[in-house]
Amino acid sequence: MSGAIPSSPKDEVPLARTPLFGLHTSSGARMVPFAGYEMPVQYAEGVLHEHNHTRASAGLFDVSHMGQARLVPEAEGTDVAALMEQLVPGGITTLSEGRIRYTLLTNAAGGIRDDLMVTRFDNTLWLVVNAACKHEDFDHIARTLAGVARLEIEARALLALQGPQAATILQTEIAGVDELSFMQARWCRWHDHDVLVSRCGYTGEDGFEISLPPEVAAGFAETLLADTRVALIGLGARDSLRLEAGLCLYGHDIDETTSPIEADLLWTIPKRRRESADYPGADVVSTHLASGTKRQRVGLLPEGRAPAREGAQICAMDGTAIGAVTSGGFSPTLERPVAMGYVDADHANTDTRVQLIVRGKPLPARVVAMPFVPHRYKRA
Amino acid sequence: MSGIKFTKDHEWISVDGDTATIGITAYAQEQLGDVVFVEVPETGKTVAQGDEAGVVESVKAASEVYAPVSGEVVDANADLEDNPALVNQDPQSGGWFFRLRLSDEGELDGLMDEAAYKAYIEELD
Incomplete structure (x- = not known):
């Protein structure tokens, strides 16, 4: 066999560890290298069980490898949100206190450097960026805004509690969190520690991300895990959950070469920013908006049981190559394969029939709207 | 000759x-995790080691999955198509993949x- 199974002794690569490393290994995790960290890909029960547990109850994820930082203006009278808008096409000045925005760091070519969450507290912004991009992102933001704002990198742990039982469970530890709605955050106290609770996540479920001092992270996780409704969930299920939710994985579904329009992320750019066109790559994005794009990110539903993975070629029914799968796998909720990828714009309409080339063989599939599994966010 | 042998893969x-009869080991299925799809070779196909x-x-x-030795495929486990989880549940018996007629016992x-x-x-x- 080849692929997922080791067939030679492991190389020793120095990897960073999160504050929950000990908890992972004592909980039967299989640890893998991910974005420079040693992270749990799954625990003893396996990816299917973890995935289904999150959809049915509550899953606890260690996402401490992600980058957290606070953006602070150098001068009291400067609006930090207006400064941030020099870097992203999202509406940041329109964020009210304690609200979270999903937005994109764009490059001069209209591509995506990273996707991130931005939360406003007074005249500061709390940023959460992807682990693999965090050093470059922070460097980019600090350099671009040098002299007018400073970036304070926060060495905190980050846990996500996701699933239909998440609110009930977290409320017993941190009173008041059930008052938050989707994309809203609040600083709270947990045993005399400051914790930032954000009602968001990347599974499509209701849930929270909890930022806390590294030294209390393991204790907090163990407290939650004492509730039998909570189970630890690894990166394997995190990926299958976000794929079912139709959410982009940076470096796979979006990258430096994909514009927000091609990626079907126009919804992250409010009308005001489309018109002002004053963010990196706005000229390219505006052209894509006005004249359309050559390619488009779409959902794909393969017939049969064989999953089409990242890299699989997408062909029209006449055999012409029209794109490639960027994420694909088996959906435990739907018990069938699902995928997303980029196709030529004239094949991007829902219900267009296409073929996915898997191990040299064409598999029939069709273009579908995403998410594959409906979101269950707690909207206001 | 008879007995069970193993490959590095x-x-x-x-x-x-x-x-x-050929399948994947208990160690392999455990490393893979939950099996959701299996493709077995067609009967009559000739494979080289x-x-x-x-x-x-x-x-x-x-x-x-590689052919550990050369031969002709004489049978394949059709049950795996509908129930790929057999590979996890019973890797070294009911979860077998295919049978070969050996062309070189050496x-x-x-x-x-x-x-x-x-x-x-x-x-x-």
Whole structure:
């Protein structure tokens, strides 16, 4: 066999560890290298069980490898949100206190450097960026805004509690969190520690991300895990959950070469920013908006049981190559394969029939709207 | 010759006369996790030692299954199509992949016996 199974002794690569490393290994995790960290890909029960547990109850994820930082203006009278808008096409000045925005760091070519969450507290912004991009992102933001704002990198742990039982469970530890709605955050106290609770996540479920001092992270996780409704969930299920939710994985579904329009992320750019066109790559994005794009990110539903993975070629029914799968796998909720990828714009309409080339063989599939599994966010 | 042998790629091969049954090891299924799709070779196909003969996919990833020895495929496990989880539940019996009529019994000599395979996977962990 080849692929997922080791067939030679492991190389020793120095990897960073999160504050929950000990908890992972004592909980039967299989640890893998991910974005420079040693992270749990799954625990003893396996990816299917973890995935289904999150959809049915509550899953606890260690996402401490992600980058957290606070953006602070150098001068009291400067609006930090207006400064941030020099870097992203999202509406940041329109964020009210304690609200979270999903937005994109764009490059001069209209591509995506990273996707991130931005939360406003007074005249500061709390940023959460992807682990693999965090050093470059922070460097980019600090350099671009040098002299007018400073970036304070926060060495905190980050846990996500996701699933239909998440609110009930977290409320017993941190009173008041059930008052938050989707994309809203609040600083709270947990045993005399400051914790930032954000009602968001990347599974499509209701849930929270909890930022806390590294030294209390393991204790907090163990407290939650004492509730039998909570189970630890690894990166394997995190990926299958976000794929079912139709959410982009940076470096796979979006990258430096994909514009927000091609990626079907126009919804992250409010009308005001489309018109002002004053963010990196706005000229390219505006052209894509006005004249359309050559390619488009779409959902794909393969017939049969064989999953089409990242890299699989997408062909029209006449055999012409029209794109490639960027994420694909088996959906435990739907018990069938699902995928997303980029196709030529004239094949991007829902219900267009296409073929996915898997191990040299064409598999029939069709273009579908995403998410594959409906979101269950707690909207206001 | 008879007995069960193992490859470095985590296939097992159980020989009975001139026919061999092939599957993936308990260690392999555990590493893969929940198997959600299996593709077995067509009966009548001739494979050379080391050729790709099947596919096994978990939620996480796809892996190829190689022919541990050369021969002609004489049977394949149709149950795996509807119930790929058999590979997890019973990897070294009910979760078998295919049967080969051996074309060169000498190739078996290069494979590991159970003790050697056990030592090999201990080295990987």
